[in-house]
Amino acid sequence: MLICGAVSEADLLMRGCSKHFEGLFCGIVSHEEEFTKRELHGVQVHNDPLEEIGHLVKKKEITDIHILSPYNKPVGTNTIIDSCAKAGVSPNFHTIPSLKDMAQGDISASVIRDVEVTDLLGRVETDLPREKISDFVNSKKILITGAGGSIGSELSRQILGYNPDVLVLFEFSEVALYMIEKELHEIIKSSELKTRLVAFAGDIRHKEEVKQAIQLVNGIDVIYHAAAYKHVPLMEENVPSAFRNNVLGTARLAEVAEACGVKKFVMISSDKAVRPSNVMGATKRIAERVLQERLQTSTEFVAVRFGNVLGSSGSVIPLFKKQIREGKALTVTTKNMQRFFMTIPEAVDLVLMAGTVAKSSQIMVLEMGEPVKIYDLAVRLIELSGLAPHKDVNIEFCGLRPGEKEYEEILTEDENIIKTELDRIWLMQKDEDKQKGKPVNLELIEAMVMEHDELGLRKLIFDYVPENTFRKSSFSLEGNKPLISSNKS
Numbered sequence: 001m002l003i004c005g006a007v008s009e010a011d012l013l014m015r016g017c018s019k020h021f022e023g024l025f026c027g028i029v030s031h032e033e034e035f036t037k038r039e040l041h042g043v044q045v046h047n048d049p050l051e052e053i054g055h056l057v058k059k060k061e062i063t064d065i066h067i068l069s070p071y072n073k074p075v076g077t078n079t080i081i082d083s084c085a086k087a088g089v090s091p092n093f094h095t096i097p098s099l100k101d102m103a104q105g106d107i108s109a110s111v112i113r114d115v116e117v118t119d120l121l122g123r124v125e126t127d128l129p130r131e132k133i134s135d136f137v138n139s140k141k142i143l144i145t146g147a148g149g150s151i152g153s154e155l156s157r158q159i160l161g162y163n164p165d166v167l168v169l170f171e172f173s174e175v176a177l178y179m180i181e182k183e184l185h186e187i188i189k190s191s192e193l194k195t196r197l198v199a200f201a202g203d204i205r206h207k208e209e210v211k212q213a214i215q216l217v218n219g220i221d222v223i224y225h226a227a228a229y230k231h232v233p234l235m236e237e238n239v240p241s242a243f244r245n246n247v248l249g250t251a252r253l254a255e256v257a258e259a260c261g262v263k264k265f266v267m268i269s270s271d272k273a274v275r276p277s278n279v280m281g282a283t284k285r286i287a288e289r290v291l292q293e294r295l296q297t298s299t300e301f302v303a304v305r306f307g308n309v310l311g312s313s314g315s316v317i318p319l320f321k322k323q324i325r326e327g328k329a330l331t332v333t334t335k336n337m338q339r340f341f342m343t344i345p346e347a348v349d350l351v352l353m354a355g356t357v358a359k360s361s362q363i364m365v366l367e368m369g370e371p372v373k374i375y376d377l378a379v380r381l382i383e384l385s386g387l388a389p390h391k392d393v394n395i396e397f398c399g400l401r402p403g404e405k406e407y408e409e410i411l412t413e414d415e416n417i418i419k420t421e422l423d424r425i426w427l428m429q430k431d432e433d434k435q436k437g438k439p440v441n442l443e444l445i446e447a448m449v450m451e452h453d454e455l456g457l458r459k460l461i462f463d464y465v466p467e468n469t470f471r472k473s474s475f476s477l478e479g480n481k482p483l484i485s486s487n488k489s
Contacts, residue, residue, distance in 0.1 A: 001026065004028075004030075004066070030046075050083060074121065081384070091386065117381055121310065147171045151351075156169060158348050158352060170227070172202065200216070219260060220260065226268045233403060235278065240454060251287075264355070269306075273285035275467050276469070288363060292363075302354075336375075347366065354425045364426065364427060367426060371408070
């Protein structure tokens with residue numbers, strides 16, 4: 001095993017691991033000049049540049065690298081992995097969660113964890129005035145739709161930490177509802193939180209169920225709307241369902257919220273709502289419009305738009321891991337396919353902050369950083385598994401699926417964003433002179449959904465989202481074939 005990190009960190013690790021890994025450490029890489037050519041617990045300290053670590057790993061036949069501070073940040077970790085890849089070696093990469101664990105001498109195999117892709121893409125922690133979120137959520141009655149999903153469950157966890165009076169978990173999936181309720185009950189039992197937890201099995205498409213959930217706790221202060229169909233290719237094949245859930249579901253939820261006196265309604269939107277090339281993205285954009293076009297009332301309706309999150313149910317990461325476990329080739333659409341990514345906890349943290357400060361009818365945009373190539377993610381995940389790309393694990397290109405495009409955007413040219421005083425949160429402002437599109441007719445949409453009029457719903461996209469990137473020439477007059485998206489925006 002090789003340690004990469006400050007000597008003080010390495011010392012704590014080796015002391016804590018002495019019972020488990022004695023004699024297995026064969027080197028320490030540190031750039032602290034005072035320790036050059038010295039030994040720590042009989043182990044040589046090297047000052048090789050991070051870019052050259054691969055040669056050291058190859059020479060000493062290293063099987064495992066433990067990455068400690070200050071190299072356990074994305075830049076340092078990526079550099080170490082790149083060096084090993086160039087040297088043709090594939091060690092296992094590990095990190096230690098916290099210095100506190102080491103200081104207590106409580107190091108074991110279970111404390112040392114594998115480096116994950118999220119560690120490599122992680123960004124500097126945001127500096128947000130979270131006391132504003134606390135003031136907004138603490139002692140309030142909160143309802144989360146899609147509470148068992150990837151975003152909804154993390155919303156539930158983080159909101160619970162702000163100690164609301166009541167937290168209603170509104171979820172259509174019985175299994176997902178059971179899992180998140182069980183998890184949160186355990187958190188409450190082991191803490192001083194006094195939150196009343198309510199698990200409600202319901203469907204946002206049925207207004208009476210939403211109303212029952214709100215009345216059950218004598219009113220709700222804030223709704224976080226995370227329930228939606230999000231899988232692009234599936235929604236290309238289920239157009240009426242996409243409209244029923246994403247558009248009509250949002251509209252009905254908003255109607256009940258307003259009727260029941262909910263103070264704020266925060267919708268989770270998507271970067272795929274920008275110049276959409278697919279039905280899913282178009283329905284999310286129409287849902288945004290539904291909220292924006294509502295008459296001003298005592299309920300504030302806002303939306304928060306962001307890109308993909310790593311590790312979600314629809315993310316490529318779980319799929320890649322499954323393919324590696326099964327010894328299969330990793331399937332990537334194209335070599336140039338790019339997406340914006342952030343971790344689920346970071347996305348939800350920013351959603352809570354944006355939802356807190358947003359005013360009625362505003363759309364907040366989260367800063368997603370630089371886009372990431374899916375191919376690069378696949379390569380990195382293979383390397384983190386201790387394998388060699390294109391040698392131990394192949395990567396195959398399967399081409400764009402219906403509705404997909406290679407590049408995603410956060411804004412269109414008729415949208416201006418203003419940087420807020422909050423880190424990584426922007427306010428979208430529409431250029432009214434460039435606004436196009438007919439007002440959303442919910443009765444028409446409902447009639448078409450009930451008649452399963454797929455072609456009619458597809459045509460409505462051109463009325464309600466004129467900035468879409470569908471190619472009109474790709475229409476099927478029979479209405480039973482998906483539109484083919486352009487490759488680039």
